[in-house]
Amino acid sequence: MTFTDSQAGVRSLETVQLTKRFGGVTAVDAATVTFQHGKVNALIGPNGSGKTTFFNCVTGMIKPDAGQVTYRGNDITRQPSHRIARAGIGRSFQLCRIFPRMTVLENMLVPVRATTLRAQLARSGSRDDIDRAREWMTRVGIEHLESTEARNLSYGQQKLLELAGVLMADPETIMLDEPAGGVNPALIGRISTLVRQLNREGKTFLIVEHNMDLVMSLSDHVIVFDRGRLIAEGPPAVVKTDRKVLEAYLGV
Ligand SMILES: Nc1ncnc2c1ncn2[C@@H]1O[C@H](COP(=O)(O)OP(=O)(O)O)[C@@H](O)[C@H]1O
Numbered sequence: 001m002t003f004t005d006s007q008a009g010v011r012s013l014e015t016v017q018l019t020k021r022f023g024g025v026t027a028v029d030a031a032t033v034t035f036q037h038g039k040v041n042a043l044i045g046p047n048g049s050g051k052t053t054f055f056n057c058v059t060g061m062i063k064p065d066a067g068q069v070t071y072r073g074n075d076i077t078r079q080p081s082h083r084i085a086r087a088g089i090g091r092s093f094q095l096c097r098i099f100p101r102m103t104v105l106e107n108m109l110v111p112v113r114a115t116t117l118r119a120q121l122a123r124s125g126s127r128d129d130i131d132r133a134r135e136w137m138t139r140v141g142i143e144h145l146e147s148t149e150a151r152n153l154s155y156g157q158q159k160l161l162e163l164a165g166v167l168m169a170d171p172e173t174i175m176l177d178e179p180a181g182g183v184n185p186a187l188i189g190r191i192s193t194l195v196r197q198l199n200r201e202g203k204t205f206l207i208v209e210h211n212m213d214l215v216m217s218l219s220d221h222v223i224v225f226d227r228g229r230l231i232a233e234g235p236p237a238v239v240k241t242d243r244k245v246l247e248a249y250l251g252v
């Protein structure tokens with residue numbers, strides 16, 4: 001991916017010694033991670049290695065027990081999720097977060113940025129929002145489903161809807177938790193093309209993904225977790241052959 005001069009040296013999302021425990025389990029264990037601004041970053045690791053918990057701590061869904069999260073040099077540790085969203089970080093969920101009985105268009109208009117009910121009522125459904133919603137629906141390829149209730153979409157289409165919803169807030173950084181999980185190959189191809197295009201348009205990505213072909217072909221920088229700890233990072237070709245990574249995955 002191209003890395004323009006204006007983006008060189010820009011600080012992205014960083015964590016220092018980020019830690020989250022659940023009872024006796026340390027899900028994220030003193031993770032110090034730097035993501036690259038303007039790039040496609042992948043976070044990989046075996047099941048239960050703390051990837052989703054890491055995402056949840058970074059985006060304010062849960063509070064870390066220790067450590068810091070900074071975004072572009074600003075401390076965002078323990079800030080409420082709407083503040084983190086406003087700082088420019090959008091995210092999807094491993095399991096879709098959509099309203100099943102609302103139509104696709106209605107789901108798109110659930111404001112991501114508005115923080116009060118009054119602001120939501122004032123915002124939802126303005127001409128401008130509907131136009132933007134249609135643009136993003138077209139971009140992800142679900143415009144023909146505008147009036148369909150979300151529960152009638154295939155799982156892959158629901159993932160595309162969730163991605164389009166994230167894009168409505170125009171985030172500078174987009175965190176995707178297993179965007180290809182449970183999605184058929186044709187839609188995986190579409191998601192992958194979209195990520196590439198959006199990255200070229202300047203969006204930074206942080207992607208948790210199990211599909212190794214997708215990770216290796218899409219990402220510029222790979223970070224590997226095992227039992228809540230960072231065990232390797234670097235370009236995909238380097239990480240792929242790292243001994244610690246092979247051990248974590250293959251148990252050899
Ligand atoms: N809400 C929770 N309560 C208790 N344990 C949890 C909770 N969420 C995650 N865990 C545990 O934390 C560890 C990391 O889980 P998770 O972050 O979901 O990993 P990953 O996304 O890499 O599969 C696992 O051992 C999991 O069982």
Ligand SMILES: [Mg+2]
Binds near residue numbers: 051052053
């Ligand atoms: Mg997970």
